[in-house]
Each structure stands twice: as structure tokens, then as C-alpha cells.
Amino acid sequence: MRRTVAQSVALYGGLLLLVLVIGLPFWWVVTGSIKMPQEIIQRVPTMVPHSFTLRHFSKLLQSSDFPVYLLNSIVVALFSMVVTVVLALPAAYAFFRMAFPGRHLLYRLILVAYAFPGIVVLIPLYGLFAKIGLVDSRASLVIVNVALALPFSIWMMRSFLGSVPREIEEAAVIDGAPATTILIRIMTPLIAPGIASVAIFAFISSWTEYLFASVLIVSDARRTIPPGFAGMIGQYQIDWGLLLAGATAATLPVVILFALIGRWFVSGLTEGAVK
């Protein structure tokens, strides 16, 4: 496949633009987090740091509860991820492969779950959780995160299931395998990358959730990163160095995560067609 010069220019030009648009802001933030305070706020900012200090990070780790927030975020995200997959997979399979009355209606209904602003759910849910003693618990966050991620996850799963050729399934049916067996022993391995994608989606959605985490969690010991970080912004003053260090630190864990398993997310999406 040959590209014309014009096409190459468009392609690589577009790529460069992408790198700049996505990468530059992070570059500035990370380099800012190691600059001396004076250099961070100076009127004419610097692209490459002229100074170096680790004081912002040391303040972040020593004086704030950031490590606690990190741990809570990880715990909540992991549980949200697992529960979402466990609930979404069978539901998606049923919608896709099994006939039952109301199938189409229910499927549409699930997508409609996104029609409600989160805030409308917030206060009644708080009241409900308070009654059953779940306020200020990480479990409450897991419950909320799963609910928020489930509809889209079911849709994603259904698309992956849709790319499995019918023949494989039909063969199993002819062999007399019940639906559960088909799901667990045949389908699941085939769409493993797809499951990985959904799992990562649920993890990240939980990681970045702010509104519910800020109201449902009351004590510092159970706080996750988004509200914890927002709290560090502080009333009356802003310590930009600390904030930039915090921003860097809040980004680092997911960057590491993606460095390790990011390709599963992408391959799940892009290698949809089963070999």
C-alpha cells in the first residue's frame, strides 16, 4: 500500500498535532511539579525547567494523606471492575444470544439509564445508604460506580459477543451444551480481550469519579483521590507546586497501569473479529 506525499503529510502532521495536544499539557504539569515555586508562577513561563526541587513531592507524601487516597482509589476501582464484569457479561450474553420476551425493550431501557443526571440520584441514595449504614464506606462507592459503568459495559460486551461467529456456538449447541457452559467455557475465552476492555473501562470510570465520592465519603481514611485532591486545593490559598505534584502523582498510577495492560484495552476493541 503506497501513500502519496500528501497523504503522508496529512498522516504525520495529524500525528504530531495529536502528540502536542495530548502530551504538552502533561509535560508542563510534570515539569512544573519539579520547579521551584518562583519559577512556577513567574509571568513568562519556561518550557524546560530552570530549577529543580523535590519539595512539592515530599510535602505531598509526608504531610498529606495522599498515600491513603491512592490505596482507597485502587481498592474501590478493583472491586468496581470485578462486579461490573460479573454482572455485565451474563446480561450481555442473554441480550445477544438468548430470546426472551421484552428483550429489545429491556436492552433499550438499559441505555436509557444514562438519561438521568447523577445529582438527582445523589441525595436519595445518600439517604438510603445512611439507613443501611453504608455512608462513609468504600462499598457505597463500589455500588455507585458499578451502576454508572454497567449500561455502557453491557453494550460493549454485546458488541464483542456479536463478533463471535455463530458456527462456534451452534456447534456447541448441537453437542448439547447448556447455555451456562457455552457462556463460561466457550464464549468467555474467545472474547477475553473484550472482557479486558470492559474491565479497564470500569476501573478507569471508578478511578475518576468525583461527585459521589465527595459526598458519600466523610472521613479522610476512606477518601479516594478525586475528592482528596480537590481538598488539597485549599481555601484562601493555592500552593501551585503541591497541586502540580499532586496532579502528577494522581496521573502516575494509571499511567503505570496502562503501561502494563493498556494494550489489552486497545486490542480488545480493535481485534474484535475473532480469528
Place this chain on the structure above:
Amino acid sequence: MKKNTGLAFVFVAPALLFLLAVLGWPLVQAVIFSFQDIGIIGSKGHFVGFANYAEVLGRAHFWAALGRSVVWVIGNAVVQTVLALGTALILNQKFPGLRVARVWVILTWIVPTVVVVIIWRWLLSTSGGMINPLLMEAGIISRPIGFFATRRSAMIALILINSWRWFPFTALMILAGLTRIPGDLYEAARIDGASATRRFTRITWPLLQPTLVVLGIIGTLLSFNVFDVIWLMTAGGPSQATETLPVLIYETAFKGYRLSGAATISVLTSIILMSFAVLATRAMTASEANR
């Protein structure tokens, strides 16, 4: 297809019941609130019928916020579609570093919203922010501008920031749809002498429709309900220029201390969105049936 009603329900029930409990029941509660006159959370309320609805619909406040929400949704849809589609097309080509690009393009989505807000608040400020000096150096502006100083620039800036956050995710979803288009179709078209543009309009675009439509519906719903970016960045300002419906709901509940009023606006918002979702999915099913 197997007819397997009992087992099917077993498969579907957990997810469905979960959603009903966590989303459905609070919604019912909110509807109940909207028929009462509760002020501060926890205070007692009395039944007031449709009084709240009459009041909310009668005041310009609600309609203005609705208008802003529509502008917000359309702005985001346009910007994100352009950016995401372009990005997906790029990522669908072969070039050195493709794998890396596909994984890391999503960087702006995996970062918590607060971080996004901090980043842009700092970058757009005049004390240490990079954007103004860059624009001045490029000769685009002669003096630093306050991005959140005027109503129009604030809305535009917010749309761009939100799009910056979401477009890579949307791009990957579109990419997923793109990779499902069989390569042979493109090969055959190329052999027939079709230009790149032709291949796009005749093959890519039509086959991408189902993905785009669903993404469009879900994207619109999610976009409409975006709260944290707007709230943390401008709190609906300046001078209410970015006060969309979710922001109005939050303010009414927690700053105006009118929980029932907020519930009323929420219910109305939900009705609007549900109508949109129903109509859109109906259109989607219709076009799928035509295929």
C-alpha cells in the same frame, strides 16, 4: 436462537435488579421530592402538587439553563466528533509506533477530572500559564486574554477542555468500529481505482454508522449530564454563562437550599433526556432493520 426464558432471566436479572435498585429507586424518590416543598436536606416537606413544576417552568432560569445545555451538547458533539473521527482514522493506518500511539492516546481520559481542571486552570491563567504566552508568541493575540472573563469564551473554553478530555476515548470506540470493516473491501475498491475520499464515503462512513449512532446517543446523554468539569472550573460562571442544567440542579439543591426545586428540575431534565433516548434508539433500530 435458543428459547430459554428462565435461564435468560437468571442471566439478566442481577444486572437489571442492580440498576433498578441503585438508579431506579432514587429516581422515584426524586419524583416524590418534586411534589413536596423540602428546603434544606432533612427538613420536613408537605405535598404541594404541581406547584414546583409551575414555578420552575415559569421562570426564565430553567429555560436559559436548558438552552445552555443544548449549546454545550452540540458544541461537544461537533468538536469531539471531528477530533475523534480524525484521530480514529489516523490510528487506523499503519505507521511506526502505531501500537504505542493506540495505547497512549487515551491519556487524557484516564486522569481524574480534578486533575484535568487543575491542569487547565493553571495553563490558562496569567500567572505562570503557558497558553497565553504561546498564543502571543505565535502572533495570534497581542495581549493576554482571560479565557473565563467573557461569557462566550468561557463556554468555548469549557467545551474545548471537555472535548480534550473525552475525544481519545471516543476515538478508540470509533476505531473499534473501523477495525471491524473488512480490509478486503478497501482492497477491492483500490483495485477498482477508487480514491481515498471515495473509499471513505462509500465504505467507511456507511459501515461506521451503527457505531457512530450508538456512540452519538450515549455520548449525548453523558455529555448533557457532565457536571464536575463545569462545576470545578467555573461553577457555572461567569455570570451564569456556563450554568447548564446539572449545574443549576446542584446550585438549587446545595446553594439555594431548595431540594424539592432541584428535584423538580431533575425530573424535567430526565424526561427531556429520556424522550431523546427513546426517539433516537427507535430511529437506530429502524435503520438497523433496513440493513
Place this chain on the structure above:
Amino acid sequence: MTAFRFVAAAGLALTLLTGAAYAEPVTLTWWQMEQPPQRVKRIQELLDEFNKAHPDIQVKQEPQSWGDVYAKAPAAFAAGNGPDLLNSIPDFTTVIKKIGAVVPVDDLVKDLDTKHHFIKATLAPYQYDGHTWAVPAYNMAISMWYRKSAFKEAGLSVPKTWSEWKAAAQKLSGSGRYGIGLPANKQLYTDQTVYSFMVNDGAADIYKDDGSIAFDNPKTVAAYQAYADLQKLSPPDSPSWTWGEAEACFNSKSCGMVLQFTVISSYNAQAEGDAADLGVAAVPHADDQSESATISYSNGIMITTKDAAKQKAAKVFLSWLLEPEHYGRFLNMEPGLFLPVTEDGAKADSFWNDPVTTKYKSQVETMIENSKNGKLFGFTTGKVFPSIGAISAQNVIAETLQHIVVDGQSAADAVKAGQAHMAEIAGK
């Protein structure tokens, strides 16, 4: 009975008595809104000290953010798991009072007043309806900050009136620098700075005695006009400023003057940190006023538990906190920002023994002086109306300014709109 048996019996009786007297320690949960890490750390140090000295009372802090707590606290109280001690600013107290969660502290405050002598301006906003609703804990007041060297270079003396102020700001502007940095955001900081103007123009009262709104009057309009004129000399992004941006502007020398509670710790850490050059003065007053005033934010602590034992324990803790030997260290959780609410606190060694406070001694002394002439909107007449909670929360004072700065309305029209909005809130 032999002596031995007597002693044994006495010993047994004593053990039984002390055994009966030993009870589970009373635990208090304290929601405080100073989340920056170094403040949380300092509070924890004090709590550790208190808890050690009082094994029967254990106090635990839960740092919250001002942004969330207006939503969270009422929800928590409604659900029955609110805190026992809750920090507050005056308008927040009216909200908590409305839901019946706050307990009057008349006796405690009277007692503490006799011992430590509260500064009147810090107590006033919490006394109405025949009771005292919170114990003042720390004060903040806005002053005007500048660099002495910059003034000297421009041949300026410290402005005392608005005309002098405008002239000074104009002189300090130019070549990419801004004479003054005033915010124009719909946010608490702008409420505070605008009110600093109002209070210096004789427009301090926004309520009439009957609870109706007295916002729309010529003095208020004049104050807004003066503010808008000066705001034109501020950086273009000031309509999105909170406290941090104004400080950063001052520290990077982009702004010649700012109105702030303090710039001391950031000036010390992020700017030159030259104590001799940092100038602070009272906010200038209108030309026809005789003396300066300012906005003062008395932060208090409310007792929000209905349990008698906990209330008692809370009183012990609050008394302990205001003791001069501990109080100064509490204030210095953010040195150079929080001012004492008591006379003996202002003299306490524990307050002045902090390196930053010592370094900027003259500035802090001026800040304390300024704070004595401080007022807070909605709490100026001795009568407090519950609508102030919503008026503060919705930042109507700042919103009015935005009508001028962002929408281009005239000061008179903007103030009229502000009056209408406040009246609408007050009417509910």
C-alpha cells in the same frame, strides 16, 4: 479489726471506687475545613496532646472541604450521623441552625470571654436570637498588600482614600504589569473583596431591621463603581480568580497591590520572602469616610451533638484549645493567616513563637489592628436573618459585580438586579 485488715478493706474500697469511676472515653468527631496538609498535621499534633492529657475524652478530626460541606453536613445530620463539633463561618451557622443541629454555647462563651476577652468583632456574628451559636476560634480580615520598594520607586505613599488608591494603581501599571489585582469571579473571594469596598463606603448593612433588603442605595452603587474602575487595571483573567490566583499575581510581581487575608506564607515560600519589603495597610476608604474598615471572617466552632456527656466533653476541649499556651499553635497551623480572636491570644507566646510569625511581626500586628474594625455582611445590625445563608452561598454580591464587569451593565442597574435577587431569596 487489725490495721492490716483496715488497710486491705480501704484498698478494696478504693479499687472499687476507681473501677466504677472508670468509663469508656467520650469520643468526639470534629469536622474542620482546613484541609491543606500542613494544617491537618498541626491540628493532629494538638489533638494528640489533648487526647493524651485527657484519657476520658478523645477527639478525632475529619478534614472536610468548604466546597462539599454545605451539601454534606445537612445530609449527614438528616441521616443521623453528623459530627459532634463542626467548624463554621457565620452564614454556615445559620444553615445548621435552621435544621436544628446546633446547640447554644452561651455559658461557655461567657466563661471564655471573662478569661480571655474576645475581640468583639469576632463574637458579634454568632450572637443573635438571644443566644451565642458558636465559639469564635480564628479570625481573618482583609488588608491591602504591596511592596514598599515598588511604592518608593513610583514615588507613592500608602493610599488612604479611593482617589489616592486609583492614582497609585495607575502609576504602578504598565509594561505588562498590573497596578492592582482584583477578582471578579462569582465566588466567595469576590464577595469578600467587594464587601471590603462597601464597608469602606458606609454601605455595610445589606438588611433593614425588618429583614428586607437594603442593598440598593447610592453608597453601594458608588462602591461597585469604584471597584469596577479599579478592576479594569487588573489582569484579564481576574473574572475567574480565587484567592490563589491573586496571590500568585502578587508574588510574581505581576500585580502591584492585592486585597487578601494574607500573602505572608506564599510570599515567604514562593516569592522573595523579604520581610522588610512586604507592605500591608488597611483597605482604603471612600473619600468622604474618615476611617478604614474591612471585612472580617470570624471562624467559629459549633457544638452539634445533643448528647449531654459529649457536650460536656466538647466544652472541655474548646476551653483547652483557647488556652494561650495551646491557642497560638492552633492559629499557626497557617502562620500569617489566622488571627487571634482573644486579647490574650494576641499576646500569647505560643502565637509569636513561630518563625514565620516572628519574621513578619510588624505585618501581623497591622493585620490584627485592621481586624478590629471588621464587619461581615448580613451580621452588622445585631439581627440575623436566615436568608443570609442562601445569599452568601449564591454569591449574590459577586454576581452583581459580574453584571458590571462581564455583562457591561451600569453599576446602578447591576445593584438593582442584585437587590432583586437578594429580595427574592429573602422572600422565601
